Amino acid sequence: MSAAVLRLGACTWIYEAPLEETLTRIAAAGCDGVELLGEPEMWTPDAVRRLLARTGLAPLALTASCKVPQTRRDLAHPDPSIRAEAVAYLVGCLRFAAAIGAPLVQMLPSGESRLAPISSREQEWRWSVEGMQTAGREAERLGVRIAIEPLNRYEAYLVTTTAQALAYLRDVGSPQVGMTLDLFHANIEEPDIPAAIRAAGSRLWHVHVADSNRRGLGGGHLDLFPITVALREVGYSGAMVLEIAPPEATLPGGSPQVPWGAVLDRYVRESVAALRIVLGPQAAG
Numbered sequence: 001m002s003a004a005v006l007r008l009g010a011c012t013w014i015y016e017a018p019l020e021e022t023l024t025r026i027a028a029a030g031c032d033g034v035e036l037l038g039e040p041e042m043w044t045p046d047a048v049r050r051l052l053a054r055t056g057l058a059p060l061a062l063t064a065s066c067k068v069p070q071t072r073r074d075l076a077h078p079d080p081s082i083r084a085e086a087v088a089y090l091v092g093c094l095r096f097a098a099a100i101g102a103p104l105v106q107m108l109p110s111g112e113s114r115l116a117p118i119s120s121r122e123q124e125w126r127w128s129v130e131g132m133q134t135a136g137r138e139a140e141r142l143g144v145r146i147a148i149e150p151l152n153r154y155e156a157y158l159v160t161t162t163a164q165a166l167a168y169l170r171d172v173g174s175p176q177v178g179m180t181l182d183l184f185h186a187n188i189e190e191p192d193i194p195a196a197i198r199a200a201g202s203r204l205w206h207v208h209v210a211d212s213n214r215r216g217l218g219g220g221h222l223d224l225f226p227i228t229v230a231l232r233e234v235g236y237s238g239a240m241v242l243e244i245a246p247p248e249a250t251l252p253g254g255s256p257q258v259p260w261g262a263v264l265d266r267y268v269r270e271s272v273a274a275l276r277i278v279l280g281p282q283a284a285g
Helices: 019-028 045-055 080-100 121-142 162-173 181-189 191-201 224-233 260-282
Strands: 010-011 034-039 058-064 104-107 143-148 176-181 204-209 239-244
Touching: 010 058, 010 260, 019 045, 019 260, 034 104, 045 058, 045 080, 058 080, 080 104, 080 121, 104 121, 104 181, 104 204, 121 143, 121 162, 121 176, 121 239, 143 162, 143 204, 143 224, 162 176, 162 191, 176 181, 181 191, 181 204, 191 224, 224 260, 239 260
Parallel strands: 010 034, 010 239, 034 058, 058 104, 104 143, 143 176, 176 204, 204 239
Antiparallel strands: none
């Protein structure tokens, strides 16, 4: 059986630019699609569909933004009003995704940057599972899937590894809820990334791509080849989406400031080219 053809994309949030400019730059870098920031109030579905058609990009996913305390989007919080707000926000993202034709919304089981339980881990796990089950029912009605993402221990606490993500998915028990593997976070938390991919198997629905230092591919020590072999072995058919955050704002030695956009465009362009080489015929385009 031939391997699935994978679409390559980039996240809009890595650009500090209006959406039209961002999509134009992502398309110019050679991407097939885009992962949009999950802020349904920022745009209308019609406007987004027009921009996607103009740039030729496919809507690959929405990224639900769950930074706390900047937002009250925390499925695991002891305050029931905060949990309810997080569920309502996720449902809003699901409805926006359905309206623009995006197949998936990515969501965190707990608030991003909260590194410890407020009550107990066990109770917060149960609250998060219950909220995800509620959202999963709406996802099923809409025909959109949810992918939870393990973040590294310095950015979250409830689900940080593939093993924890799979335990969470078992407790949620919804056919609409699977997982994302972010290669940057996995580089920190997983002793063996290809083994984590094999463990996730058919529950792996989305992949975020950056090198070990979150630069573009080739800027760190991530070994991409065995990762793509493992993805092929489990029959992965989702997208591979670049989520790059270049750490450099200036060159060494007091050189003039490097324009952020130029660095980022180069990283995205070079990373797409690297993915197409290692994926070969499996890469869309």
